[in-house]
Amino acid sequence: LDRLDTVLLAWPENFEEGESIAPLMQDLPKEAQRIIHTAAPESVAELVERYARRALTLGAPAPGTVAELVGPVRTVSVPWDRRAAALADLVELLDPPSLVVWSLDRGHREAIEQALSLQEPEVRLVTGDAPRAGTIVAFDLPTPERLRQLLSAGEVVLLLPPGTETYAARIAAPRRPLRLPATVDAITTAAAAQRAAVVRGLESGRPERALLTLAPLFERHDPSLVAAALFDLWIAAGTSVPSALPDIPATSKIYVGVGKKDGATANDLVAVLTKEVRLDRTKIGRVELREAYSLVEVPAQDAERVASALNGVTIRRKRISARVDRGAARPERTERKPGPRKQR
Incomplete structure (x- = not known):
């Protein structure tokens, strides 16, 4: 020493x-x-x-001051070694009219070029000020000042490797997570029985103990990746599940917390499902508009994913909540009919 x-x-x-x-x-x-x-x-x-008493402090706000957050931004949780590969998944998911990839330096240029076809002006890699574009992906985490410049040029997506979530929370808000297509495996018939077992577990009651145990993992990792890891452990344990799905209907309804009183229309919901959630138009069934909420019919195997993706989306300037409808009665408000007055 x-x-x-x-x-x-x-x-x-x-x-x-x-x-x-x-x-x-x-x-x-x-x-x-x-x-x-x-x-x-x-x-x-x-x-x-x-x-480190009396240390010289650089790049941090003075004590007692609150840093100004900028946004909104979209975020993608991705391992450090998969950032370049994630770019191709992002392009497939967002299909932007133009794309700029911003990075601190050109050290990863070769990997980025392998993942994307850099064809100016549609797709560009920059290290300084970003030009205007439909989508700007921050390959490296920017400073607050750099993030402001990126936001002035277009919609920003931040790649968040493990351990960087705290920093992102200090510079950007609101943050809306994106799920890449490669994160969740394609739904197959062979996995239907396993999904059914999970659904039955969810419907049997709130797993409070499990939520308390997993909460720290959800804060540090993409919840879908945590669920995938738990699924692998479950399968490795050799737990058997029924092969039939008699209790899983062909379709499910999604409860969406926006309705007629908010000015929402069926076209609004369909547009969000197709553009934001990337649900095929042919999979959208009946849309029921109520006064304070809506019900949308989708295939049962897609219901949980669609509800999760809808959470936090804005429709008619309202940030909505969504969940799979379990069939609970939601009576409309009706006027009470006057009855005969009791004689006292």
């Missing part, structure tokens, strides 16, 4: 045990330089006070 002149602590807010670095820091020479790289200064304030 006597030969060390600089120590860099990268993202110490993610360290599981802060005390684990105590022996190292205590034995450092007093003149050794200490550099702390963090996306959450307030969460490492105690560590800074203990090991």
Whole structure:
């Protein structure tokens, strides 16, 4: 340790045990330089006070100030080594009229070129100011100032590898997650019985204990990837499931929290389902518009995915909620008919 002149602590807010670095820091020479790289200064304030007092702070808001969030942005949770591959999935999902990929440098240019056909002006790779485009993908996480410039040029999608969610939350809001086609496997007939078992588990009651156990994972990883990992563990355990689906109907209804009083129309719902959720028009059944909500008929095997994708979408300037309708009665409000008055 006597030969060390600089120590860099990268993202110490993610360290599981802060005390684990105590022996190292205590034995450092007093003149050794200490550099702390963090996306959450307030969460490492105690560590800074203990090991880097009177440190020069760069790139962080002054104490007591609140950084201005910019947005809206879309986000994609993706492993570090799949960022380039995710670009092709994004193009397939969004089908933008023009695309700009922004990165800090050109170190990944070859991988990006393999994933996309860089044909200007439709598809471009830039490292400075982004030109106007239908969609701008931030291959690397931008600074707040750079994010403002990207947003001024078009709709922005942030690629969020594991561990970067905290930083994204500090610079951008609102954030709307996107699911890539490759994230969820295509629905097959062979998996229908397994899906049925999951549906029965959901309908049997709220799994409170499971939700408490998994909540930290949902904060750090894409929930669909967590579900996929649990599914693999379930299959590896050899749990048998029924092969028939007598209790799963051919169609299900999606409850959508927007209705006539909001000015919504059936065309609004169909447009969102086809453009935002990417549901084939032929899969959309009857649309029932009620005063305060709507019911949309879709294939049963698509119901959970569609409801999840609809959550948070804006229709007629209203941010909606959606869920699979379980058949609970929703009576319309009716006027009470006056009855005979009781004689006192």
